[in-house]
Amino acid sequence: MTQISASAGHGNAHVLETSDLRAYYRMKYFGIDREVRAVDGISMHVRKHEIYGIAGESSCGKTTFIKAIAAAIRPPLEIVGGQVNYSFIDDDLYALSPARRTAIRWQHLSYILQGSMNVLNPVRRIHKTFEDFAFRHMHLPRAEFDQEVRRHLERLRLPAEILRSYPHELSGGMRQRVCIALATLCKPEFIIADEPTTALDVVVQKDVLAMIRETQHEFGSSMIFVTHDLTVHANIADRLGIMYAGRLVEEGRTADVFANPLHPYTAHLIASLPTIGDRHTRDGLHGTPPNLADPPKGCRFHPRCPLAMEICRHENPALTTLAEDHRVACFAASSDVLPIADGKPNQPEALEVER
Amino acid sequence: MIAVLRDLFRYNGEFAIGCVIMAIILGIAAASFFSPYEPIDSYLVALDAPPSLEYVFGTNSRGQDIFWQLTFAIRNTLAFGFIVALISRILSLVIGLISGYVGGIVDRILMSINDTFIVIPLFPLLVLLYFVLRDDMTWFVLALVMAGLGWAYDARLIRSVMISLRTREFTNTSVFSGMSMPRIVTQEHLPYVLPIVFSTFMNNMNWSIGLEVTLAVLGFTDVDTPTIGGMIFWANQHSAMVSGVWWWYFFPTLFVTLTFIGLFLLAISMNEYIDPRSRLDRMGNS
Amino acid sequence: MTAPLLHLDGVSRLYKRGGLLGRQEFRAVDNVSFRLEGDEPQIFTIIGESGSGKTTLARMILNMVRPSAGTIFFKGRDLASIRGTGARRRFMKEVQPIFQNPFEAFNPLKRVDRYLFMTAKNFTEARSPAQVEAVADKALNNVGLTIAEVRGRFPHELSGGQLQRVAIARALIPGPSMLIADEPVSMVDASLRMSIVNLFRALRDDLKVSIIYITHDLATAYYVSDRIVIMRKGEIVESGAARLVLDNPQHPYSQLLKSAILSPDPNGRGVLTGDSAASQQARASPHPAALETEPQSY
Ligand SMILES: Nc1ncnc2c1ncn2[C@@H]1O[C@H](COP(=O)(O)OP(=O)(O)OP(=O)(O)O)[C@@H](O)[C@H]1O
Ligand SMILES: Nc1ncnc2c1ncn2[C@@H]1O[C@H](COP(=O)(O)OP(=O)(O)OP(=O)(O)O)[C@@H](O)[C@H]1O
Ligand code: SF4
Ligand SMILES: [Mg+2]
Ligand SMILES: [Mg+2]
Numbered sequence: 001m002t003q004i005s006a007s008a009g010h011g012n013a014h015v016l017e018t019s020d021l022r023a024y025y026r027m028k029y030f031g032i033d034r035e036v037r038a039v040d041g042i043s044m045h046v047r048k049h050e051i052y053g054i055a056g057e058s059s060c061g062k063t064t065f066i067k068a069i070a071a072a073i074r075p076p077l078e079i080v081g082g083q084v085n086y087s088f089i090d091d092d093l094y095a096l097s098p099a100r101r102t103a104i105r106w107q108h109l110s111y112i113l114q115g116s117m118n119v120l121n122p123v124r125r126i127h128k129t130f131e132d133f134a135f136r137h138m139h140l141p142r143a144e145f146d147q148e149v150r151r152h153l154e155r156l157r158l159p160a161e162i163l164r165s166y167p168h169e170l171s172g173g174m175r176q177r178v179c180i181a182l183a184t185l186c187k188p189e190f191i192i193a194d195e196p197t198t199a200l201d202v203v204v205q206k207d208v209l210a211m212i213r214e215t216q217h218e219f220g221s222s223m224i225f226v227t228h229d230l231t232v233h234a235n236i237a238d239r240l241g242i243m244y245a246g247r248l249v250e251e252g253r254t255a256d257v258f259a260n261p262l263h264p265y266t267a268h269l270i271a272s273l274p275t276i277g278d279r280h281t282r283d284g285l286h287g288t289p290p291n292l293a294d295p296p297k298g299c300r301f302h303p304r305c306p307l308a309m310e311i312c313r314h315e316n317p318a319l320t321t322l323a324e325d326h327r328v329a330c331f332a333a334s335s336d337v338l339p340i341a342d343g344k345p346n347q348p349e350a351l352e353v354e355r
Numbered sequence: 356m357i358a359v360l361r362d363l364f365r366y367n368g369e370f371a372i373g374c375v376i377m378a379i380i381l382g383i384a385a386a387s388f389f390s391p392y393e394p395i396d397s398y399l400v401a402l403d404a405p406p407s408l409e410y411v412f413g414t415n416s417r418g419q420d421i422f423w424q425l426t427f428a429i430r431n432t433l434a435f436g437f438i439v440a441l442i443s444r445i446l447s448l449v450i451g452l453i454s455g456y457v458g459g460i461v462d463r464i465l466m467s468i469n470d471t472f473i474v475i476p477l478f479p480l481l482v483l484l485y486f487v488l489r490d491d492m493t494w495f496v497l498a499l500v501m502a503g504l505g506w507a508y509d510a511r512l513i514r515s516v517m518i519s520l521r522t523r524e525f526t527n528t529s530v531f532s533g534m535s536m537p538r539i540v541t542q543e544h545l546p547y548v549l550p551i552v553f554s555t556f557m558n559n560m561n562w563s564i565g566l567e568v569t570l571a572v573l574g575f576t577d578v579d580t581p582t583i584g585g586m587i588f589w590a591n592q593h594s595a596m597v598s599g600v601w602w603w604y605f606f607p608t609l610f611v612t613l614t615f616i617g618l619f620l621l622a623i624s625m626n627e628y629i630d631p632r633s634r635l636d637r638m639g640n641s
Numbered sequence: 642m643t644a645p646l647l648h649l650d651g652v653s654r655l656y657k658r659g660g661l662l663g664r665q666e667f668r669a670v671d672n673v674s675f676r677l678e679g680d681e682p683q684i685f686t687i688i689g690e691s692g693s694g695k696t697t698l699a700r701m702i703l704n705m706v707r708p709s710a711g712t713i714f715f716k717g718r719d720l721a722s723i724r725g726t727g728a729r730r731r732f733m734k735e736v737q738p739i740f741q742n743p744f745e746a747f748n749p750l751k752r753v754d755r756y757l758f759m760t761a762k763n764f765t766e767a768r769s770p771a772q773v774e775a776v777a778d779k780a781l782n783n784v785g786l787t788i789a790e791v792r793g794r795f796p797h798e799l800s801g802g803q804l805q806r807v808a809i810a811r812a813l814i815p816g817p818s819m820l821i822a823d824e825p826v827s828m829v830d831a832s833l834r835m836s837i838v839n840l841f842r843a844l845r846d847d848l849k850v851s852i853i854y855i856t857h858d859l860a861t862a863y864y865v866s867d868r869i870v871i872m873r874k875g876e877i878v879e880s881g882a883a884r885l886v887l888d889n890p891q892h893p894y895s896q897l898l899k900s901a902i903l904s905p906d907p908n909g910r911g912v913l914t915g916d917s918a919a920s921q922q923a924r925a926s927p928h929p930a931a932l933e934t935e936p937q938s939y
Binding site for chain 3: 056057058059115118161164165169170171172173174177195198199200201202203204205206209228229230231232234235268269272273289
């Protein structure tokens with residue numbers, strides 16, 4: 001909470017900055033009372049013209065984090081603490097009125113939802129969907145708009161005929177590219193992409209990633225790119241953040257993280273990348289993913305960690321800068337890593353009010 | 356079920372207010388069974404008496420007690436809306452389900468019929484029917500006609516939900532679990548469709564009551580069955596506004612508005628409860 | 642000689658594309674033939690371009706879509722001759738699907754055990770609740786779960802990996818001789834991915850189930866599969882023993898595919914290497930004649 005830079009909104013090179021962001025699923029309707037701490041104290045920033053990658057295993061909270069920064073919160077998900085600052089607004093995102101927030105979301109952000117390929121409107125042809133999404137925002141005459149759409153599809157290796165199809169007439173990979181096209185068509189300042197390339201073959205995936213990089217260069221957008229596929233990160237992300245159980249456990253320049261992973265979990269992820277030409281039996285990570293409704297005390301990785309020490313069971317390691325641009329939260333990485341207060345937000349009431 | 360209602364009442368303001376309003380309305384409708392007068396009898400009480408202790412809502416120029424008159428009117432109007440909504444919901448559910456699940460040529464035929472119904476201009480058609488049928492245009496016939504006209508829009512909605520459900524992967528899982536098609540539709544898909552049916556039920560009641568009132572005010576219905584619209588019609592006939600008998604207008608208008616609000620509140624609060632998305636949110640790891 | 646487990650003979654599927662005006666036909670699957678022998682269970686991988694007809698092919702093998710031309714034989718029986726509820730059931734008892742998205746494979750409003758129990762009731766002898774549960778438990782044990790972990794749970798209460806394993810367990814209940822898995826690992830992380838493909842191996846070796854594994858992930862394909870076909874634009878462009886094909890691809894598209902695999906080296910600079918211009922050219926080139934004559938039985 002202390003390091004919120006007052007200048008976040010004013011012309012420094014950070015497009016997005018979150019500080020100690022906490023987003024919980026709180027269910028207290030109809031007698032049930034439960035709290036899933038899916039995002040629990042994440043502080044990070046995204047620089048201008050940067051692609052920031054987020055990786056981590058299933059259900060570690062990647063999508064939830066993204067929802068929180070994309071202002072796509074709805075019950076039972078709640079922001080219980082922390083701040084989200086964008087360079088194009090001069091206040092905490094959650095200090096704004098809901099209407100303002102929605103406006104900002106439409107105006108500046110472009111959000112590719114996870115699995116959005118499955119939620120394309122099944123009774124609308126693709127070109128209608130493009131009109132619904134983009135026509136009003138592009139301020140182009142009809143003919144030019146159509147041409148722009150076609151050109152854009154071309155870049156994603158989609159034939160223009162698909163515009164006249166219904167979603168169920170397209171293959172999974174085609175639908176996924178349609179979603180990418182929808183999100184990048186309007187040249188947004190900030191793109192948030194949640195697992196956008198899972199259903200693509202490697203050739204198309206490579207082209208699509210190249211396209212994304214190109215657009216991002218051309219328009220100077222910044223981007224958060226979420227995927228569990230580390231090889232994709234290796235090829236597209238400038239910096240990489242690794243999440244585990246609702247927390248950021250390591251962050252650094254992609255090359256540094258790959259060359260020198262400091263957190264045992266990151267090391268495991270990188271070591272377990274399957275490669276072609278390899279027929280050794282490989283195992284997944286031992287143990288089960290933590291239950292976020294009742295996360296382990298101390299370092300959340302300790303029940304599965306090969307290096308776990310006594311302190312790990314009780315204390316939560318702080319995300320500490322150990323090398324230039326390289327932060328890690330692990331006691332084994334260095335003695336500089338100190339514990340911070342665990343679990344619950346420090347003063348829940350105060351935070352509530354702040355919001 | 357009871358627990359759900361209790362929780363709805365406790366946590367959902369709209370639902371509570373809607374319930375209270377509808378309870379009052381239903382109470383008044385129920386009172387009609389204890390009315391000392393027959394609804395169509397006239398010149399039973401003093402004419403044009405303003406609201407007083409004896410005649411709570413006053414009396415009209417036809418010598419009827421407006422309170423008791425209103426009890427019948429509300430009862431008939433509600434029953435009217437209910438019947439229209441019930442029949443048209445059944446129509447739209449059946450047609451939407453079949454069209455969406457079976458698809459292909461069946462879908463195309465049903466949807467072209469459906470689209471015809473959507474574009475038919477309702478009001479002139481009803482007026483025309485009134486002139487054709489005249490005395491045969493009873494309260495019940497009107498209800499049937501309106502039900503026959505009111506299903507189309509929601510059938511299309513249900514169809515599109517069904518189409519998207521059909522393309523969901525869990526439908527295939529159900530097929531390969533050996534479930535039969537009727538079973539898949541009723542057990543796997545209906546939970547997504549019923550909320551639409553419920554919430555459009557209230558909306559459809561509102562729509563049909565509104566239309567009936569409009570028609571009745573203009574005299575295009577069977578004015579001998581007391582309905583809220585019919586009361587306003589008679590008030591117009593007797594130039595009640597000019598002669599200062601405002602209560603003749605006021606109470607029917609008040610109660611029909613209350614009915615609208617009550618139904619509307621129930622529709623949105625039920626919506627929130629039954630909507631599969633919010634239902635998912637509520638299902639915790641209990 | 643016994644009939645092969647699966648035999649596709651010149652299978653094509655046409656679709657019409659576009660609106661009412663200017664409809665054009667195109668071949669989503671074009672003259673595909675291959676055989677899967679029954680004596681030795683195997684993992685048969687289909688890899689290919691996005692939109693090359695893999696899912697369409699899988700749906701035809703599952704008898705959900707009919708071929709426009711050609712015949713599919715399952716254990717010597719033409720799939721087109723399967724009509725009526727009884728025959729369909731008998732077919733589903735033999736061939737079961739596993740889908741891509743574990744979170745979508747079960748109705749979010751229903752408990753997942755429901756599908757296990759339904760399958761057990763419809764496809765096995767089990768009748769009483771206790772028997773049904775025993776059958777489900779046995780299938781779950783195959784995938785490293787127990788009924789206690791699954792009973793009464795809704796899909797969102799299980800992790801993606803657990804759900805995918807429950808989906809596999811459900812498919813195993815009827816005792817099928819073939820599973821069709823359409824991109825079963827594309828939505829899960831690397832570590833879950835490995836545990837699922839390891840599971841496939843175990844199913845092949847222990848339960849003698851043949852698996853048709855459709856994927857974009859060449860690494861796991863190489864790791865688990867016995868045979869592989871590579872598809873492009875509805876056609877099979879190359880096929881053979883998985884290791885041979887992937888180690889030494891012959892067709893330009895296969896080579897392109899292999900060269901396009903992203904590698905984490907050189908230690909992830911965050912920049913794409915390799916020029917996409919060259920790859921575009923390779924893709925635009927017409928099919929080499931040499932490979933077009935190929936599709937007999939492999
Ligand atoms: N609507 C919800 N209600 C309750 N809990 C939820 C809800 N959505 C997600 N969760 C829980 O929050 C946690 C984080 O989920 P999230 O979707 O953010 O994971 P993820 O990292 O995106 O995973 P994946 O790689 O599978 O997409 C999970 O434990 C999940 O069960
Ligand atoms: N019902 C349909 N109507 C019209 N065209 C269809 C239909 N289903 C599939 N197609 C078309 O057939 C082609 C092959 O689609 P299919 O889904 O089989 O591809 P795929 O190989 O599974 O691709 P992906 O890897 O992206 O999932 C695509 O061009 C698609 O548009
Ligand atoms: S802090 Fe301890 S338990 Fe956590 S990752 Fe480091 S060594 Fe392992
Ligand atoms: Mg996610
Ligand atoms: Mg597919």
